[in-house]
Amino acid sequence: MRSRRIGFKLPKIPSSEITSESAYLCRREFMKAGSLLFAGGLVSGGSIPAFSSVSGSEVALPEGWALGSSDALTPYEDVTSYNNFYEFGMDKSDPARYAHELTLSPWQVQIEGEVEQPRTINLEDILAATQEEERIYRLRCVEAWSMVIPWNGFSLAEFIRWLKPTSKAKYVYFETAYRRKEMRGTRSFSSVIDWPYREGLRLDEALNPLAFMATGLYGKPLPAQNGAPLRLVVPWKYGFKSIKSIVKIRFTETQPKTSWQGIAPHEYGFYANVNPDVDHPRWSQRYERRLPSSLWNPNRIPTQLFNGYGEFVADLYKGMNLARYY
Ligand code: MTE
Numbered sequence: 105m106r107s108r109r110i111g112f113k114l115p116k117i118p119s120s121e122i123t124s125e126s127a128y129l130c131r132r133e134f135m136k137a138g139s140l141l142f143a144g145g146l147v148s149g150g151s152i153p154a155f156s157s158v159s160g161s162e163v164a165l166p167e168g169w170a171l172g173s174s175d176a177l178t179p180y181e182d183v184t185s186y187n188n189f190y191e192f193g194m195d196k197s198d199p200a201r202y203a204h205e206l207t208l209s210p211w212q213v214q215i216e217g218e219v220e221q222p223r224t225i226n227l228e229d230i231l232a233a234t235q236e237e238e239r240i241y242r243l244r245c246v247e248a249w250s251m252v253i254p255w256n257g258f259s260l261a262e263f264i265r266w267l268k269p270t271s272k273a274k275y276v277y278f279e280t281a282y283r284r285k286e287m288r289g290t291r292s293f294s295s296v297i298d299w300p301y302r303e304g305l306r307l308d309e310a311l312n313p314l315a316f317m318a319t320g321l322y323g324k325p326l327p328a329q330n331g332a333p334l335r336l337v338v339p340w341k342y343g344f345k346s347i348k349s350i351v352k353i354r355f356t357e358t359q360p361k362t363s364w365q366g367i368a369p370h371e372y373g374f375y376a377n378v379n380p381d382v383d384h385p386r387w388s389q390r391y392e393r394r395l396p397s398s399l400w401n402p403n404r405i406p407t408q409l410f411n412g413y414g415e416f417v418a419d420l421y422k423g424m425n426l427a428r429y430y
Contacts, residue, residue, distance in 0.1 A: 199329035234258035256320030
């Protein structure tokens with residue numbers, strides 16, 4: 105994987121040296137030992153940052169928030185075997201079983217809409233234009249399970265600035281690949297999604313420094329079941345916003361239609377911010393099950409507003425009724 109280090113840097117162990125889960129866990133212990141690893145007073149009180157950057161970033165990253173004591177990294181095996189990727193089936197184990205059928209190379213992303221230069225870009229060119237970073241984020245699914253995942257990738261804000269949207273752009277729309285031959289879930293008669301899978305963000309949300317484009321996890325290339333080769337990660341929103349295997353990005357003036365809104369608009373809103381006070385009709389959002397969990401060890405923890413990232417994102421929703429704009 106690329107590993108360039110520019111600007112301020114955080115941990116002393118570069119991601120290129122981190123190749124295994126045990127190395128990550130080791131490093132996490134190292135991080136736990138104190139804030140000394142984090143230059144520039146990024147972390148207060150010996151805590152662990154909510155996200156970290158190995159390579160640094162040109163985008164100003166917010167400072168000071170910590171992962172909680174219950175935020176141990178979810179083991180690689182769980183992150184890559186318990187997935188939602190309906191293009192490959194409805195069962196949690198289907199993506200790990202079938203996603204390898206997706207051809208990942210060559211991969212291109214079509215850029216269209218309100219942008220200076222609509223074009224189709226090779227993934228390699230996107231990677232060459234952006235800085236690789238590592239971010240450790242909680243991922244909270246609307247089904248009330250959650251994980252803590254060390255991602256590799258690049259800042260969405262940095263990517264968008266490189267793409268140069270016009271002043272008319274107010275939203276960003278994302279689309280997943282739709283290949284019936286390679287995605288057996290899209291051929292299923294029981295599938296409820298009107299393919300391709302679609303998602304969107306308000307432009308200011310997309311420009312928030314926390315929004316991330318993942319190309320890897322645990323220092324390894326992104327497994328197909330996790331959305332290879334390129335997926336969105338929006339840690340303060342329910343997981344369904346974090347669209348996988350992206351082939352199209354469109355800048356729009358109006359709010360784009362998303363897949364889940366199309367299926368059940370009363371259940372899934374455009375914003376989908378993690379919020380323990382706004383329940384989904386089928387899942388209370390008050391608590392979540394931090395994976396791995398079992399009948400004997402349910403690992404139930406209280407859900408936090410904006411998944412605990414409110415300090416960095418609450419301003420985006422100032423004055424908005426979060427129960428109405430769910
Ligand atoms: N993206 C696509 N294209 N198709 C999907 O079915 N599922 C979403 C999201 N992105 C989904 C998707 C949901 S519901 C969740 S919770 C996360 O992916 C799960 O990501 P993970 O499997 O990497 O944990």
